[in-house]
Amino acid sequence: MEWLGWAFAAATALLLTIFIFLYLHQKQQAQHQHKKSQKALGKLENEMNRMQKELHHERDIIGLIQEHMVEGILILDDSDKIQLANRTATALLNISKESWDNKSxxxxxxxxxxxxxxxKSKTAPQHELLPEDSELHKxxxxxxxxxxxxxxxxxxxTRVEMGGIFGTIVLLVDxxxxxKAEKMRQEFTANVSHELKTPLTTIKGFGxxxxxxxxxxxxxxxxxGAMIERESERLLFLINDIIRLSEIEEHTEMLNTPVALEAAAKNALQILEPQIQRNKIHVRLEGDCLLLHSNEGYIRELFINLIDNAIKYNNPEGTVTITIQHLGTQAKxxxxxxxxxxxxxxQSRIFERFYRVDKSRSKQRGGTGLGxxxxxxxxxCHNGTISLRSELGHGTEITILLPAK
Structure with a gap:
């Protein structure tokens, strides 16, 4: 029976060996699986970190854009409390950022x-825009x-809803x-119509x-016949001035010709000599010989219009003084x-198109109101400045500063 004991012990040892082998194998597989899981988790964590960085970067970019937009943006919750506002919106509405908290x-x-x-936005239907704005602000x-x-x-x-939560988005555009451009266009159209109608009515009536x-x-x-000729001339002057003003606004001419300001002023005085003699105006031209990179036609027109006004709205035997100076980097x-x-x-409106201080006096003295x-x-056009100083009954002084290149 002794051999049976040995056989039993050998079988037991074999089973124990198999059990240990299986245990070690499973443990090794579990460790391997754990390493794979850790590696996968590491990859997932890295991917999440990368996505988080990208989201933060996109958030920062969006924040930077909305903060520096020239348009104002406001986002309100359903209680009309500010959830987001850029500095343009708060500046336009005079809202202090510190005063936002929990306030409507x-x-x-x-x-x-x-x-x-x-x-109104809480009750108005979303279809009140003009056709040209319908796509931009749908x-x-x-x-x-x-x-x-x-x-x-x-x-x-705009009222918005997301998941049953309501809010309001406001865009403020300057x-x-x-x-002002539309107002000027309307005024210009009205003025042109009036200025054209007056001489045309006269011409038509006499015709x-x-x-x-x-x-x-x-x-x-x-x-x-002389009255028709005078009104026709007035009409022609008006049309020419409108065309000329349009050309100057569009900068159709280059400013690259050396122009002697003193010579341009003398040229203007020669053209206006009949008016000067008729009104017995004393004219004095003084100052520096100064060259300016400009356009000869522009400078001549500048002097003609200014001197013509100084003659028209002067007293008989009055004085007109033209001074040209070199002032640092500018021509004065x-x-x-x-x-x-x-x-x-x-005085604040004197440079507006068709503006006349006294329309009856201006009509007597001629002119189109565009000079x-x-x-x-x-x-x-020269990136210069023009200023006016005047006192009723004592005269007018107009000062122009142009860059002297």
């Missing part, structure tokens, strides 16, 4: 037009023009230039009188007269 926009700003538009509930601190601001207000045989006497023919041109002067309330506007545009 209705408390933070007192612009009633803006607040009324916000109220879905916008309300579009409101606001006037804030002298600026015109267009507010585009449209001051567009509004009909000639055609119907109402004017037959030789002296009447000469009288009314001063046209001064001791004429009738300009009222203080009219000083042409001067202003010529100065702007």
């Amino acid at each position: 926009i209705f408390i933070l700003t007192n612009n009633q037009d803006f607040l009324d538009a916000l109220r 879905g916008c509930s309300v579009r409101q023009l606001l006037k804030i601190d002298g600026k015109y601001i267009r507010a585009y207000i 449209v001051t230039y567009n509004v 009909e009188m000639f055609g119907s045989g109402m004017i037959t006497k030789e002296e009447d023919v000469a009288k009314y 041109i001063v046209i001064a007269d001791n004429g009738i002067g300009i009222p203080l309330q009219a 000083l506007s042409i001067v202003k545009h010529i100065v702007d």
Whole structure:
């Protein structure tokens, strides 16, 4: 029976060996699987870190863009509390960033037009935009023009919903230039229509009188014929000035010709000699011989328009002084007269197209009302400045500074 004991012990040892082998094999597999899992987790963690960095980078870029946008952006929750606002929006609405916390926009700003538009956005259907804006601001509930601190601001207000949560997105766009440009266009159209209509009505009226045989006497023919000629000339001058002003605005001519300012002033005086003699004006030209890189036609027109105005709105036997100086890197041109002067309330508008201080006096003295506007545009073409100093009854002084290249 002894061999049975040995056989049992050998079998037991074999089973134990197999068990140990299986245990070690499973342990090795578990360790290998653990390493694979750790490696996979490491890869997943690296990928998550990479994605997080990308998200942070995109967030920073979006934040940088919205913070430096010229348009204002506001995002409000359903209680009208600010969730996001860039500095343009807070500056336009005069909101301090420190005062945002847990406060409604209705408390933070007192612009009633803006607040009324916000109220309207909660009930208005999303189809109130003009056709030209429909693609750019599709879905916008309300579009409101606001006037804030002298600026015109267009507010585009949109109600949004996400997962049952409502909010409001507001875009504030500065449209001051567009509004003023449109106003100027309307005024220009109205003024041109009026200025063209007046001489045309006169010409048409006298033409009909000639055609119907109402004017037959030789002296009447000469009288009314001269009036038609004068009105036709006025009409031609007006059209020429409008065309010239348009050309100057479009910068169609180069400023690369050396122009002697003193010679240009003398040229203008020769052209205006008949008016000078007729009004017995004393003209004095003084200053430096100065060359300016410009356009000879522009500079001649500048002097003609300024001197012509100084003659027209002067007193009989008055004085006009033209001074040309070299002032550092600039050329200084001063046209001064001791004429009738300009009222203080009219001085800010004197360079506007068709603006006349006294329309009845201007009509008597002639002119199209575009001369000083042409001067202003010529100065702007040179990146120069023009200023005016005048006192009613004591005369006017216009100073121009042009870069002397």
